[in-house]
Amino acid sequence: MNQPTPAIVAQNATRRLPRWALWAFGLVYLLPGFLGRGPWKREDLTAFGYMAELARGTADWFNPTLGGVKPEIDALLPYWLGAWTIKVAPPWLTADLAVRLPYIALLATAMIATWYATYYLARSPLAQPVAFAFGGEAKPTDYARAVADGGLLALMACLGLAQLGHETTPALAQLCFAALLFYASAALPTRTLTPAMTAAIGLFGLTLSGAPSISLALGLGCAAVYLLEKAGTAQDAKARKRRALGVLAMTVLSALMASRLGLWQWRIDLPQATAQWQSLGRLFLWFTWPAWPLAVWTLWRWRHQWLRLHFGGRHIWLPLWFVLVASAATLSTDAADRSLLLALPALAALAAFALPTLRRSVSALIDWFTLIFFSGCALIIWVVWISLQTGIPAQPAQNVARLAPGFVHSFSLALFLIAFGASLTWAWLVKWRVGRHRYALWKSLVLPAGGAALCWLLLMTLWLPLLDYARSYAPMVKQASALMPERVTCVSTLGLKRSQIAAFQFHGGLKVKPFETGVKCPWLIADGEDTNVTAGFIPDRPWQLHAVFSHPANMQEKLLLFERKEAN
Numbered sequence: 070m071n072q073p074t075p076a077i078v079a080q081n082a083t084r085r086l087p088r089w090a091l092w093a094f095g096l097v098y099l100l101p102g103f104l105g106r107g108p109w110k111r112e113d114l115t116a117f118g119y120m121a122e123l124a125r126g127t128a129d130w131f132n133p134t135l136g137g138v139k140p141e142i143d144a145l146l147p148y149w150l151g152a153w154t155i156k157v158a159p160p161w162l163t164a165d166l167a168v169r170l171p172y173i174a175l176l177a178t179a180m181i182a183t184w185y186a187t188y189y190l191a192r193s194p195l196a197q198p199v200a201f202a203f204g205g206e207a208k209p210t211d212y213a214r215a216v217a218d219g220g221l222l223a224l225m226a227c228l229g230l231a232q233l234g235h236e237t238t239p240a241l242a243q244l245c246f247a248a249l250l251f252y253a254s255a256a257l258p259t260r261t262l263t264p265a266m267t268a269a270i271g272l273f274g275l276t277l278s279g280a281p282s283i284s285l286a287l288g289l290g291c292a293a294v295y296l297l298e299k300a301g302t303a304q305d306a307k308a309r310k311r312r313a314l315g316v317l318a319m320t321v322l323s324a325l326m327a328s329r330l331g332l333w334q335w336r337i338d339l340p341q342a343t344a345q346w347q348s349l350g351r352l353f354l355w356f357t358w359p360a361w362p363l364a365v366w367t368l369w370r371w372r373h374q375w376l377r378l379h380f381g382g383r384h385i386w387l388p389l390w391f392v393l394v395a396s397a398a399t400l401s402t403d404a405a406d407r408s409l410l411l412a413l414p415a416l417a418a419l420a421a422f423a424l425p426t427l428r429r430s431v432s433a434l435i436d437w438f439t440l441i442f443f444s445g446c447a448l449i450i451w452v453v454w455i456s457l458q459t460g461i462p463a464q465p466a467q468n469v470a471r472l473a474p475g476f477v478h479s480f481s482l483a484l485f486l487i488a489f490g491a492s493l494t495w496a497w498l499v500k501w502r503v504g505r506h507r508y509a510l511w512k513s514l515v516l517p518a519g520g521a522a523l524c525w526l527l528l529m530t531l532w533l534p535l536l537d538y539a540r541s542y543a544p545m546v547k548q549a550s551a552l553m554p555e556r557v558t559c560v561s562t563l564g565l566k567r568s569q570i571a572a573f574q575f576h577g578g579l580k581v582k583p584f585e586t587g588v589k590c591p592w593l594i595a596d597g598e599d600t601n602v603t604a605g606f607i608p609d610r611p612w613q614l615h616a617v618f619s620h621p622a623n624m625q626e627k628l629l630l631f632e633r634k635e636a637n
Contacts, residue, residue: 118571443520
C-alpha cells in the first residue's frame with residue numbers, strides 16, 4: 070500500500086519569490102569576495118600562481134608547475150580557465166582580477182544548477198503534495214518553483230560556501246561541475262538533450278578538475294538509481310534503461326580520460342586520533358548549517374517515500390547519494406572542507422523538501438534563531454569597524470593592533486555606503502518577515518539566506534582592508550623586497566610553500582627558481598618554520614644569512630633570506 074506524501078500544500082502557499090528579489094539575493098552574495106581584493110593565502114594564491122605560469126608559457130599545459138613544483142591536486146581545467154582569461158584580458162585588467170571572472174561564472178552556474186535540480190526533483194511523482202478532496206492543492210509547476218526557490222536560498226545560507234565559494238581554486242570548479250551533474254541527473258527523466266549534454270560536462274569537468282574518483286562514484290550512483298527506480302510501463306522501463314546506460318557510458322569515458330591524462334590520485338587519509346574525529350564533527354555541524362538539520366528532517370518526514378526496495382523516491386535518493394559521496398570524500402581525504410563543499414547543492418535540495426512539512430512553530434524558531442545569530446554577527450562587524458575608525462570602544466582596535474601589527478586602517482566612502490545600505494535592507498527584511506503576510510514555502514529560508522549574504526557583504530566591505538592585510542602575502546613580500554636590491558636576476562627557494570612561491574612572483578615580480586636546480590641566483594629564501602627542510606643546508610660559503618622576516622599577522626610564518634657571497 071502506498072503511503073501518502075507528507076507534503077500538504079495549498080495553492081496559495083506556492084507563490085513565487087519575486088524574480089528581482091531572487092536575482093538581488095544572488096548578486097549580493099555572488100560578487101563580494103571576488104571584487105576588490107588581492108589573492109589570499111593559501112589555496113587561492115597557489116591556484117593563481119599555476120594559472121600565471123601557464124599564461125606566461127613557463128609551464129606545460131598538461132603538466133602545470135609553479136617554481137618547478139607540481140600542484141597538490143592533479144587538476145587541469147581550473148588552471149586552464151584562469152590562464153586563458155589572463156591571455157585574452159585587456160591590458161587594464163590585472164591578472165588576479167581576470168582569473169576571477171570565469172570563477173564568478175562557475176559559482177553562478179552552480180547556484181542556477183541547484184535551482185533547476187531542485188525544481189525537476191520536485192516535479193517527480195512521489196514528491197508531489199497531497200491532492201485535496203475538493204481541490205485547491207498546489208499545482209505541480211508552482212509547487213516545484215516554490216521548492217526550488219527554497220533550495221537556492223538554502224544553498225546561499227550554508228556557512229561553508231562563503232569563503233570557499235569565492236576562491237579561484239579547483240574546489241569551486243568541482244562544485245560547479247558537481248551541481249551540473251546533479252541538475253542533469255534530476256532532469257533526465259523529464260528532458261533528454263540538454264540534461265544529457267550537461268551530464269557529460271559535469272562528469273568530464275569533475276575529472277579534469279582533479280576529482281575523477283568522485284566523478285566515477287557519482288556517475289555509477291546516478292545510473293544505479295535509474296535502474297532501480299520503479300517503472301510504470303514497459304516504455305518507461307526502456308527509457309530509464311537508456312538513461313542509465315547513457316550515464317554509465319559517459320562515466321566510463323571520463324574514467325578512461327583520467328587514466329590517459331594521469332589524473333588518478335589515491336590519497337586516502339583516514340582520521341586516526343579522537344581529536345581528528347571531533348574536528349570533522351564540528352566541520353559537518355557548522356559548514357553545512359542550516360541545511361543539515363532541515364535535510365535530516367526531510368529524511369524522516371519522507372521516509373515512506375524513499376525507504377522502498379524499488380527506490381521510488383528519486384527526489385530523495387539522488388541528492389542523498391551526492392551527499393554520501395561527498396561526505397565519504399570528506400572523511401577520507403586531508404582536504405575535508407573542500408570535499409564537503411561538493412555536498413552543498415544536494416544538501417540544499419534535501420533541505421528544501423523539508424519546507425512543505427514544517428510546522429509553523431518550527432518555522433518561527435528558525436526565524437528567531439537566525440535573526441539573533443546574524444544580527445549579532447553584523448553588530449560585531451560594525452563595532453570593530455567603528456572602533457578602528459574612532460577608537461571607541463578601544464578594546465576592538467587594540468585587539469586588531471595586537472593580531473595584525475602594522476595594519477593602518479582607511480576609510481572608503483563607497484564601501485561604507487554599500488555596507489550601510491545592506492544593513493538597512495536587512496532591517497527591512499526582518500520587518501517584512503515578522504509582518505503578517507501570506508504563507509509561502511520559501512519564507513523560512515529568507516532570513517538565513519539574507520543573514521548569510523549580509524554578513525558576507527559586511528566582511529567584504531567594512532573588513533576588506535583588514536582581511537586583505539591579514540590574508541595576503543603582500544606585507545611579507547614587501548619586507549623581502551626592501552632587504553634586496555631593486556633588480557634581482559633570480560631568487561632560489563628552499564622549502565617554501567606553493568602559495569609563498571606564487572606570492573614572490575606576483576607581489577614581488579621575482580623570478581623564482583628551486584634551489585635544487587643548481588642555478589646560481591644571488592639570493593635564497595628558505596623556510597624558517599620547519600627545521601627539517603633546511604637540515605641539509607649549511608648556511609656557510611657561499612651563502613650567508615642576511616635577514617629573518619615573517620608575516621606581520623602571523624609571526625610563526627618565518628622565512629630566512631640568504632645572500633650568495635662568492636669567494637675571492
